[in-house]
Amino acid sequence: MPRDHPEWINERRRELGDRIADLHTAAGHTKKSFCEATGLSRRTLQRIERGETDPRYSDLLRIAAALDTRISVLVD
Incomplete structure (x- = not known):
């Protein structure tokens, strides 16, 4: 986990x-x-x-496309 993020960010990433x-x-x-x-x-x-990294926007676009969904479904 990145050491400089507050715990709530780490939890949202997970x-x-x-x-x-x-x-x-x-x-x-x-x-x-x-x-x-x-x-x-x-x-x-x-x-x-595993929530170990902040995905790039382009990664989220690729993931959403592969799942035939919108990014908002992933990050909601």
Whole structure:
């Protein structure tokens, strides 16, 4: 976890990661197929899903497109 963020930001980051993981599992994606669908590396997706990093806007766009949803569904 980044050391300079307050805990509430870390918690929201973990919530985002959990939501992405739940949605890609519900959509029937494996880790490999989700990586292929998003064009993101397995490591990047793992870090996002564990809440270890702030995803770039372009990453969120790719994830939302692969899940056939809007970014607002991911970050709500």
